[in-house]
Amino acid sequence: MYCPNCGTETNPDSEFCQKCGTNLKEGTRNTCVPPNVTYALPLKSTGLAAVLSFLLAGLGQVYVGKIARGIIFVCVGVCIGILSTILMLGGIEIDTNGELSAYTLSYFIAGAAILIAYLVFWVWQIFDARNLANQYNDALRQTGNPPW
CATH class of the missing domain: 2.20.28 (Rubrerythrin, domain 2)
Incomplete structure (x- = not known):
């Protein structure tokens, strides 16, 4: 008793x-x-998972133990950043004197659209990291073992 x-x-x-x-x-x-x-493994902080994902997409997922998922998110973020930068800068045309002669608006629009899509992904993955930390903690409380 x-x-x-x-x-x-x-x-x-x-x-x-x-x-x-x-x-x-x-x-x-x-x-x-x-x-x-007392658990053999410490609980994961949902706030820390969200802050890490805020700083770098995928870092919160790595913190809660979803390593492959976090690495994929980091790669997606880097690739989208490079692609949008190339598109936004690709529309700049410089003449022979080294001055800006024209800017193709379609490149800028495409780059901006990709950046907006990335912002939606970035916000979603912050919530995903927080939810994964909650799932980890719930499984640890119920079974005493980490879920993954």
């Missing part, structure tokens, strides 16, 4: 908890695992 107040293991015949003095005869007896369970 465990004390319902502090979780200390007590003698089933005791009237009071030896540690905190709670009356054990009142109410229901707590014969389950004590409330102060």
